[in-house]
Amino acid sequence: MSRAVLVDTPFCLACNACSAECKFENQPPEGLFYTRIDQIELGEYPAVKAEYIKRQCMHCEHPACVSACPVKALHKLPDGPVVYEAERCIGCRYCMVACPFNIPKIDFNARLPVITKCDFCADRQAVGESPVCVRTCPFGALEMGERDELIVEAQARISQSPDRYINHIYGQEEAGGTSWLYLSSVPFTELGLPELGSEPVSELSEKVAIYGTPTALVTVGAALAGVYWVTKRRMEMMTKPVTQDQKESE
Amino acid sequence: MALPNITLSRRQFLKLTGAATAAASTATLGNSLQFLTPVAQAAPLSAEDTILYGVCGVCSMGCAYIAHLRGGRITHLTGNPADQTAEGSLCVKGYSGVRLLYDPDRLKYPMKRTNPEKGVGVDPGWVKISWDEALDLTANTFKEVRDTFGPQAIMLVARTKTWQKHFAQASGTPNHVGHNNTCYTTHDVIWRAMVTGKGKTWTVDYEHSQYILAFGWDGMGKSKNHWGRAVNQALANGARLVVFDPRLSITASKAHEWIPIKPGTDLAALLAMIHVIIDEELYDHEFVNNYTTGFDELKAHVKDYTPEWAAPICEVPAETLARTAREFATTKPAVVAHHKRDAGGPNYTNSWRTAQCFVIMDALVGSLDRPGGHILDRKPKLPGLRDVWEFPDYADTIKGPRIDGLEQFPVLKPLGKGSFSTLAEGILSQSPYPVKAAFFWKHNILSFPNPPRLVEALKTLDFIAVSDVLPTEIVQLADVVLPDNTFYEGSGLNARQYHATYPQVALREPLPPVHDTKSFTSVSLEILKRMGLGEYVPEGMGGKGLTQAELEVLGTTADEIKAQGGIWGEAAPIKPNTEFGTASKKIEFKATLLEENGYPGLPSWQPPRAKSDANYPFHLLIWRRPWDRMTQTQNDPIVSSFCPENRAMLNAARAREMGIAEGDEVWIESLANKIKLKARLTQGIRPDCVAVEHGFGHWSTGLSIAYGKGANDGDLIPTHTVEQQLAAGDPAMSAMMEDVVVKVYKV
């Protein structure tokens, strides 16, 4: 059974307790946060709305980052978290390209630049504790539970308050489903969540890896070769004595 | 420390077995340990997890927490689930408190200054001293000032709580100055006069409201722990939230309607609503008949305050005012949300009248002390000092005139608070007499209107002692620094107040102090003794003694409370009061206490003092980020990264008209001062307003993270003389913090 979190964005008051406490207890590298609150202004004075949305790794059911990683540094645990082993990471950044939510970040402070991201507090969950953000939120925006039960809960909230919520649970189907599910009172794209079909993004990223890489190697290789030739020519030219005519033409 | 006479010769070095060696001309290093000591028996590795119960002190909500410790250090905090305030949660500020506890900039030892020069940016040249020296120096100086100039020449600038009051009164000074007229005296005076006979109430039953009306209240945006959750619940249960605010606050962003009212005109809107509710007979007849007086006078009084009259004043359509009034009166239960620095707080010259309208509205719809409305605090009756100890009456000098002029405000005076807006002028004009020495606790210069003016005033004093936790600006001006415990390191009991629907008490178990700190309680009592006022410090007097007495009254022990999860008290449903604390025992629409003291008993329209014009076209708005509390939290390395500096927030279209782009440096200038900030453009503010976050502009270089970031909004706010406050005709002595117009222009 997969653990998941329902983010009820109308409840979020942008206090950033989740972001601060995650930073304090999980200690991401300097300058990075594993979770953040985006504040979005919509409309024009005086018809203005402000919305707040917690962003973090979505812990997809079919993670694109897992498929894209050439060294299997990332994998999805059966109970939900998408975790990674920094020691395996070679810093290739395929996962950054593949992730539709722009989540993995490079830790430039590490001796070898490796990626880093929220891991759903997998270690804490393994001993029966809540993720720090879920434990911390004072205002009821985060509810943790079994994924299918949360979907039922989310549907109930929508039914009970149709004026309060858009009739959609983001993450139920998107990208093949995610462990972090969202409710919203405005269209999800306005909150910065990408519009995605229900096809797992990993299939796309596999295509990138299988076809894209060799293609890229060939075309980029050809281009680089071309650049090399031109540069070499230029350098040969430069070492020749410059005639008066050539100088004037430059 | 003395170095024992063990000699070290060139060839034999230190003979550590203690055998005597030939004396030589070299070395005396010593064999002993100073910091470490052998344990009597093998101590268990304290890597185990333990907990301590306590009460958060970052704000006055006082949420009960559970501190989780490993190896003696707090790893994180959680809210106590049994506490009716915390309900198992803290807020972002509360969680951040651990970083205050372990801040390397914390005051660690008593210190004194060696540089006699004082000022902004001046290095005090601190040296560490012993507690004895610090206490003697303070006490002897206070005694000398007292003997030479009289007890009134010493002022205590501190919250008006038990031990602080005792120190001031025992020393004989009338000058116990709290911050309250920058905070909530308007509400306090109105609740005293209309409802309680004492101060305002704090508990609000938002979770059961079905209609929440707010004027400038941003409880959700200030991340008030209980209330954010409660309003969320109410909204999820279909409650309607309507917010009047010149700025789109976080609370306003959650509202069904955000109405950008003209600043300082909420009074007009409210008078119109009261008019509609009475005129259309939408009020709760039963409640009004049984529990109020003065209704007929009120009805006559608001006859001409129509929505059409109010609309051009507030710049809100008349139909909106009328409709809101009808919805408020017919959706039950309904409440006007307020706390401190909303439109009814001491922000404008007319705020006390606005505060009165808040209470009138609640009384008209019958939600006062009823589910869904403001609830009168249910607190246990705990012993005071005189219940526990015998000591002489305080001297009559404590009733004398004050340096802040508070005694000239008779409705406010008995509430025992203070005025920050008049303090600097009082000191500088030596009116009614000179003040020579000060004792500051838990208040900072940056919290005052026009802090530079206060700095000038404080420089005229001979001596300043400060008890505090961080080296804030006031500490930089101190002669003696007395490092205080954080609330984690204190002990005792704390009665629930901000959400107290039934009497409940939280236990405070102390963390062993991280540094060589002492509580204000123990320090102030010691100073009294050394001042020669030992008769006011009978044997055993102190925090622990008071706690013991409190436990006895409750009929329990600390161990018992700990065993029950750190909380004492049995849940009980709210039994509504049918009698109130006024002379008539009813809620008085026309407050006789105000009339008896020369103030009008009913709220009439009065415009705010500051009027925008071509010269000063913008209204100043002051707000706070959710993770900031006054001036204490900007040194937190994590939350300060969310918003490292404050900004001048302007309406985007208006800013573009002025050629100001996002991030441009601008001056904001009032009659008092000017400050420089970068501009932030938003859609969520009236074009005639500029909003600035409070709590920045630290100039204490002792704060490594906060120093130099942003600017202090307070610089823009003028101080007042007592005469100016009296002339304003406000019984609550409001500091009028936002009744300020400014000009904004690019640097």
Place this chain on the structure above:
Amino acid sequence: MQAPSEQALARPAIYQALVKGLAYPSEEFMAQAQAWQTALTEALETVDLSADQVAAALEESNGDLQALQVEHTRLFINGVPHVLAPPYASVYEDGGQLMGQSAARALRAYQEAGLMLSAAVHALPDHLAVELEFMFYLGREEVEADEQGDAAQADVMRQRSVVFLNECLLPWVPAWRQHVEESARLAFYPALARLAEAWLRTDAEYLTTMKV
């Protein structure tokens, strides 16, 4: 019975001298400063380190106790701007706060060695002076064990010393030393900090070779 080597004897003396030198300047210290300096110099000779800079700085200070106290306070306790060179491992290793993992680590090491922090003196476990005092203690116990022929106990002390030095001191003292150099107005504390760092490196090498 194995007589302790010169270096083994000198080590605790050097640590103790550093503890005294880093303490809040007092009248007693100033009165005995010369003797302290001489003892330190002699002990350092066994390891080819010099206390000349420290000596010169002391001379320069001309017995001005208050100046040294102001300097000590601003560098190590509360200063302007901010406490300039906080002498706590946590500040450098654990994100700028006190009582981080480093403090827990040091505390565990003390407990394993049968010690606890004295309640009378308010000091945190990862304060430099406390950590240096611990190294003094271990060195002292090692010498005593050697003199009593308890080679196993001496070994335990050496083992504890090398682990503590590498885990709890060397990782952060260079950063602390840098802060002292950047912020000091007088010469004494930078000289002492440099000496402390040099000594720690020397001692680490020595202890590592001893293990073999």
